[in-house]
Amino acid sequence: MRPLRHILSADTALAGFLDRHRNEQAILQNVRRNLPPALAAQVGIAAAEPPELALLAASGAVGALLRQRVPDLVEKLAREGWQFTGIRVRVQPRTLSRPPKKNIAKQLDGLSAATLRAHAERLANPELASGLQRAALRVKAEACTSALGR
Structure with a gap:
């Protein structure tokens, strides 16, 4: 060859x-x-x-x-x-070979929210348990909002 x-x-x-x-x-x-x-x-x-x-x-x-x-x-x-x-x-400005990577905020899914609620129930510290409960509720609220198309 x-x-x-x-x-x-x-x-x-x-x-x-x-x-x-x-x-x-x-x-x-x-x-x-x-x-x-x-x-x-x-x-x-x-x-x-x-x-x-x-x-x-x-x-x-x-x-x-x-x-x-x-x-x-x-x-x-x-x-x-x-x-x-x-x-x-x-x-001659060079164009980027690939678009810049967008940082997408990590979002909790239903399984993660359930895990947070379960851990919150077992915590002795009421303030920390309340914070985990609020985070788990926020997942439900965001899911309802996105389902309604808002």
């Missing part, structure tokens, strides 16, 4: 895509090497067609920091042999 990269490199259109991808990854690695690690993790490549390099920033703040570093990046890329006369920064 032939490796996928051999199959892809056999097709001229895909070979061009792979070369462009390798080129962009080399440029991105070089750009990231010249940035602080926290900033480098928020940067990507939009287009690497000379004479201008287009970088992606994960947020407006990252974009502003990148724009301040453009002259240094152009100079450092030129020293490495990349011929870019300018760098354009595009802000």
